[in-house]
Amino acid sequence: MSCIFRAEDLVFKADNREILSGISFAVDRGQLMAVCGPNGAGKSCLLRILKGLSRPHSGKIFFSEQDCTKNEKLRLSKTGLVFQDADVQTIGETVEKDIAFGPRNLKMGKDEIKRAVDDAISFFDLEKFRKQGPETLSGGERRKLVIAGVIAMDPEVIMLDEPFANLDYRGVQMVLRAILKLKESGRTIILVSHEVEKFLGLCDRVLIINDGKSVFEGEPEEAKRHFKENGIHCSDLPLDKLNWLEEE
Ligand SMILES: Nc1ncnc2c1ncn2[C@@H]1O[C@H](COP(=O)(O)OP(=O)(O)O)[C@@H](O)[C@H]1O
Numbered sequence: 001m002s003c004i005f006r007a008e009d010l011v012f013k014a015d016n017r018e019i020l021s022g023i024s025f026a027v028d029r030g031q032l033m034a035v036c037g038p039n040g041a042g043k044s045c046l047l048r049i050l051k052g053l054s055r056p057h058s059g060k061i062f063f064s065e066q067d068c069t070k071n072e073k074l075r076l077s078k079t080g081l082v083f084q085d086a087d088v089q090t091i092g093e094t095v096e097k098d099i100a101f102g103p104r105n106l107k108m109g110k111d112e113i114k115r116a117v118d119d120a121i122s123f124f125d126l127e128k129f130r131k132q133g134p135e136t137l138s139g140g141e142r143r144k145l146v147i148a149g150v151i152a153m154d155p156e157v158i159m160l161d162e163p164f165a166n167l168d169y170r171g172v173q174m175v176l177r178a179i180l181k182l183k184e185s186g187r188t189i190i191l192v193s194h195e196v197e198k199f200l201g202l203c204d205r206v207l208i209i210n211d212g213k214s215v216f217e218g219e220p221e222e223a224k225r226h227f228k229e230n231g232i233h234c235s236d237l238p239l240d241k242l243n244w245l246e247e248e
Pocket residue numbers: 014015019037038039040041042043044045046
């Protein structure tokens with residue numbers, strides 16, 4: 001498999017403080033990588049940098065082995081970021097208008113926008129909500145809607161910041177199914193969450209950050225040994241039981 005996204009020794013400073021110090025990882029095309037760490041570890045800050053919304057103080061970022069550390073434009077076009085607060089990201093009057101917002105912003109042609117919206121709606125099974133307002137959807141459906149809005153812009157890497165926050169069991173399952181479907185369609189996914197019991201068994205790689213530093217990068221099975229010392233709760237269940245779709 002080929003490496004699609006790679007970071008080397010990223011450092012980010014704000015207010016004379018190192019928020020990130022020495023973050024490195026590599027994710028292959030089509031992989032699902034989890035980024036875990038306690039609150040305040042720097043996970044959202046890392047996503048903002050990867051997306052191209054801020055520039056690291058030092059370190060390097062590569063996209064398909066091309067150095068894009070100072071090329072925010074490339075990162076903005078190749079990556080999609082689903083923010084933690086789904087409600088902030090829903091802006092359209094209806095589901096279809098909401099999904100069309102991103103493609104319209106990218107100045108896609110009318111037919112292309114329609115195709116992107118229709119594809120995203122059918123991919124995420126949102127057809128019956130097409131003409132409804134986003135506020136009428138359940139938590140899980142609304143989270144799927146924001147993911148659909150990002151997918152309609154056709155990013156190669158999709159990054160999700162705490163996609164399970166404030167969702168009930170069914171909502172989490174709905175989002176997990178959407179994530180798996182994205183993976184099956186060949187997308188590369190970076191999933192930020194500390195709720196590892198909900199998805200760990202579905203991941204290919206795990207990056208653990210604590211206090212702005214990478215403390216582990218590798219396979220999920222091995223990652224389990226590093227959770228406790230880094231303030232992440234995880235039960236002792238075997239890896240194949242660590243996902244909320246397991247009981248289906
Ligand atoms: N641009 C910034 N300016 C100042 N402080 C920041 C900035 N970005 C993040 N921080 C601080 O860095 C720390 C990590 O934040 P964040 O990335 O949101 O953590 P996490 O998502 O892991 O909970 C927090 O203490 C936050 O206040």
